[in-house]
Amino acid sequence: MTGLFQRAAESLQEAGWTCEPPTPAEEGVPSALHTAPETVIRWVSSFALLSNSDETVWFLSRHDYSTGDEGAFAWNEWEQQSMEAATTDDEAAAISRFWKRHLPILLSVRSGYEYLAVRDDGAIVHGAEPEFEEADVVFSQFEDLLRHIIARPTARNRVVERLLFDATGIPDTGTGH
Numbered sequence: 590m591t592g593l594f595q596r597a598a599e600s601l602q603e604a605g606w607t608c609e610p611p612t613p614a615e616e617g618v619p620s621a622l623h624t625a626p627e628t629v630i631r632w633v634s635s636f637a638l639l640s641n642s643d644e645t646v647w648f649l650s651r652h653d654y655s656t657g658d659e660g661a662f663a664w665n666e667w668e669q670q671s672m673e674a675a676t677t678d679d680e681a682a683a684i685s686r687f688w689k690r691h692l693p694i695l696l697s698v699r700s701g702y703e704y705l706a707v708r709d710d711g712a713i714v715h716g717a718e719p720e721f722e723e724a725d726v727v728f729s730q731f732e733d734l735l736r737h738i739i740a741r742p743t744a745r746n747r748v749v750e751r752l753l754f755d756a757t758g759i760p761d762t763g764t765g766h
Contacts, residue, residue, distance in 0.1 A: 608638065632694075692706055694713075713728040715727045
């Protein structure tokens with residue numbers, strides 16, 4: 590699996606992304622990652638920084654999931670924003686249920702707020718503001734996302750292509766599949 594991680598990171602670097610090697614991991618897994626698949630934990634531990642050239646799209650690293658991060662955006666920033674916007678207890682409960690099942694792995698602020706997340710069944714979903722919890726499956730499993738990154742440009746997924754490889758950030762009007 591390490592080879593898959595390395596090839597995906599190299600493909601992103603070829604597309605102009607910045608990749609910094611991981612820093613020594615602290616003991617134990619951050620609590621935010623306790624329910625994450627082992628593959629995802631290993632992926633987020635394989636780099637310290639993985640972002641596009643203007644740092645408007647980035648994969649979250651293991652460090653990002655640790656508490657007390659000094660970054661501009663918390664790993665669960667979109668969940669926090671949704672909770673702040675909730676007007677009823679039922680809305681807040683629905684938001685909480687959604688995010689208990691979804692772990693953000695990539696955040697984007699390039700053309701609005703967007704994310705990719707791993708759902709508790711292993712699927713990769715994409716969501717965007719204003720309704721972050723209205724997410725669509727873009728890959729059935731995490732490894733498919735990595736394989737897509739490596740196979741680019743032969744493989745096509747409009748949402749992922751736009752997030753990872755389209756420097757313009759202009760949203761497409763396709764279905765994303």
